[in-house]
Amino acid sequence: MKNILAFAFMIPTFYFFGWWVYWGFPTGLPGAPGPAGISGIEYANAIAWGWGESAQYMGPNIADQASGVFFGAFALFAATTASIMSGAVIERIQTVGFIILAVVLGSFAWVVAAAWGWHADGWLVTQFGVHDFGAAGLVHAVAGFFALGVLINLGPRIGKFNADGSANHIPGHNMPLTITGLMLIIVGFFGFLMACVIVPGEAWSWFADKPSTIYGTPITLSALSFNILMAVAGGIIGAWLLTRDPFWMMSGALAGIISTASGLDIYFPAHAFIIAFSAGLILKPCADWLENRGIDDAVGAVTVHGTIGLYGVVMLGIWAGGYPALQGAAGEAPTISLVGQIVGAIVFFLCGFVPGYIVSYILKIFGMLRIPHGAEIAGMDLVKVPAAGYPEWGGDAPVTPAHPAE
Template structure:
């Protein structure tokens, strides 16, 4: 029997099926690369901790990842779909995000919901990881998890609904544009961390009796630097998740504007290199060089789809010089103990990024009638993102602090959170953490040039 040539309808169906599968495969691997971000944060924070707190810092990240996934399933995705107008939900629009919706499970007629949800839940987990680094070595595990769930499954996704949803009010009313989520992910998380850090207080021994900052060194700087590099690797998945795959046409941003992988590749690599160089000029420290790479990408994230590559390099260079100076100022002037500079990197980096796009861009936005990208629109939107992160972070942690629920007791902090919260020692054979705890709550170092180690 001779083979029959496929009909036009059959060929069309095959093309459509292939397009759908390609879309799924793209976001599948974006999500996998985004998990590498959390491998990086895990190594980064464990290396930045002293021996006695190594595993506790890692466990915080692992548990935040685990708790945010189900909570984002049960109510986080609904917030994104329903709350784009502000605080008044659109129940009809949010119906597809209810946990019992047919879109929220295996469904042969819906190839998109689960794969997009997977990317978004990894964005949510990233916000918790950003916050986690700022509060290492003294926060209670239980209070951290409550705050992480609120940040990752409520606060950031509310910002995403306002400014990263096609109908979000920040975009339709102010022309907000933020291709790489510098606002709703990085700024919100950074300002949330700032609010919590203000109420949490500094680690024991972080400041001398006269208020002079005392350096507390992590036990493994190479691990920290490698972790930061892994975060850069994961960023390529993160930024891929910021694009919409159209098998029959051009890529678009989440705002519906055209974009190419080529543009994002040019600008991401230029931003990372500019960030490293800028931080090197200011600090000469490998930690800040790799943190500078993060600052560089974050500060260019709003316009990675639009910038000419040398402009991305310049913005990243400037932002990565500002970030360590910001962290230094907050530490010396306000006695804030942000252990890894999370606010300076993500909060300040995101703020610079949103405002810079307003300065350097007058590009049109989504559709006719929508305001163009403007300085005022970007600046006002940045203020909204800052308040959205800071107010709940400060308010919730203030209540927890007043109730005695936010911070571990001084004796537990001195003993080390590995023994108290995990309980297990990271290096029991050669460096038992209990043998390295020489500080007591009343014996903080008084010599300004001294260093507190593990």
């Protein structure tokens, strides 16, 4: 229910205001136009409202074959952010509270990060040379740390931690389904990263004859293919070496992609493999560290998307310093630097964590965040869902101690 509803609420809210935020605020408040001439509140008013004059770009129009598909791709990015948060908060969040959080994250928080760090007029790009081709920071880290902000107010599942603070492992009911799901995410990732490429032939294309990144810098689908595949492999092997656990190995595949996403347009495949391998290696220790701080992130979303996302943003600063961050006039194009990527990482962290913490705190005050104790013990299916997943089965697997406490 939760995930289906998140998707359903994300699309219209992104249509009604999320898209407008993306075009309105690349230069920050108060929404002044940027040098590329495709940003600012006035521009957003002209193209991104679904009514009045701008509705010609926000509905069927035989003279406009770009806005709809471009909007659609972005709306799906938005839905992805909500899905990322969703896993962390399972088994104890209220449905309506979750939907409110999903809308804030998907139609506002990450959109602000994207306006600043993705848009050609974004201040992080023009002033700091931030480069995040595949949205490791502005989608994954924002969503991951938004989830962390929520988790702090939401609290752990009942039975996750013992009185002495040590953590238990709460097994899910279907490991094969979990692994298959993770593999489907890998499939979808190819669509996500493909949508980060600006192809020729539409109104916003950088060039008429060649593809580019969203920053107008060079890329090919072949480059993506090389680097994504190598990153998946590196992440799996890194996680396998340390955990031998299929759940973490597939999470390692995601971490591999996320750790290289910022520079999939720049890395050489062997390089992408090594970065992804290192991400797979540090994944489980990072998740354990968080768990030992009393955070119950049921699927490791904060670590896989948040921590590894920022790791990837910073890695690009280390390995690709001096590369152009944005297509610009000769001598004027901002270049990638370690300092710039660290600034970007900090801003992406704040874009996620601050609204996640504040909004969930407000929801908590109003009693809209966590389900009642009894409902959590009984299970939310009984209380909230007029359907049974497996009507012939019952009973959970035993809860066992997780990794040793620090």
